[in-house]
Amino acid sequence: MAVINTYTLKNKNNFELEVSTIGATILGLKVPNKYGDFINVVVGLNSALDYISEDYLENKLYLGATVGRYAGRISKKELIIASKKYIIHHENNIHLHGGENGFDKKTWVVESIEEGATTSQITLSYLSKHLEEGYPGNLKIFVTYTLTDKNSLKITYRATTDKTTIVNLTNHSYFNLNGEGSILNHELLINSDFYLEVDENLVPSGKLNSVEKTRFDYKLKKRIKNINFKGLDDTFVLNKSKLKAEITSEKSGVKMKVYTNQPAIVAYTPKKFKNLPFKENVKYADYPAICFETQHFPDAPSNKHFPSTELNPSETYLNETTFEFSIVKE
Ligand code: G6D
DSSP: OOOOEEEEEETTTTOEEEEETTTEEEEEEEEOOSSOEEEEEEBBBBBGGGGGGGHHHOOOTTTOOOOBBOSSSSOEEEEEETEEEEEOOOOBBBTTSSSSOOGGGGGGEEEEEEESSSOOOEEEEEEEEEGGGGOSSOEEEEEEEEEETTTTEEEEEEEEEOOOOBBOOEOOOETTTTTBBBSSTEEEEEOOOOOOOOTTTTTTEEEEEEEETTOOOOOSEEEEOTTTTTEEEEEEEOOSOOOEEEEETTTOOOOEEEEEEEEEEEEOOOOOOOOOOOOOOBOOOOOOOOOEEEEEEEEEGGGGTTTOOOTTTTOEEEEEEEEEEOOOOO
């Protein structure tokens, strides 16, 4: 039975993760800064019910939410999957983040909660019925959030289907390693040699452009507020490095490393937040946060040369991402 509820998990170092069954959403993640004070590094609202308010929903922010069945944009309204035609939800000529009522708006079922002395984890599930938002196949999804004894948050998605379908899941947490203000003084590294070229509607053209000498080159760590920064809402094709991305804040001393088995990260830095009931009435400034949406390429169904996002009944979809926290050595 799916009920609206929130759960708080801790690890042996008092890292604290708050999860809601609405959208299997991360409401907050508290980690220590260099002074030993615990700060919330994931943008969240005061209560789970704030996430179903019209005020919030009309902003289409997906704060901390599980996004699917297909995260990102799909340009076509008509999908051909296993030689059959399916019509998916389309708005303003695009299908975004699973459609009108994607996974972020569903109430998930808590399958298990394990609170150990050193690590804790919670697993939630959702059954996306055949033709929900137009997608084929009854898709059963499990998401496990683990707070490890290595001070990491590990997010694992598994999914199986009874008909060939497409799947591309991600978590849409907005990170700010100061817990307030802006991320413009954070330093960012992304191990990516190519980014996806997009049109004015952020739909991929199919071209992979080199990051060399462009505003997308974060192969060497640099301050986000650099001369070329115009905001990010872009797909970075990850290279073979084990470490996929890293972000640090000199002010808080918090470092976050990102590891994933996914081929891409969509890095998104909204210009500003509308006035919402943020936790502890936190005040955010311009460029308040950055998302590291680890996932497949957007619009893969329309670009056969992109890695496939099709899932067959005999397969299990697996998306594993780890956000590892530490304190920057002075
Ligand atoms: C905007 O283009 C962006 C998306 O990438 C983001 O996920 C969403 O806002 C929250 O549509």
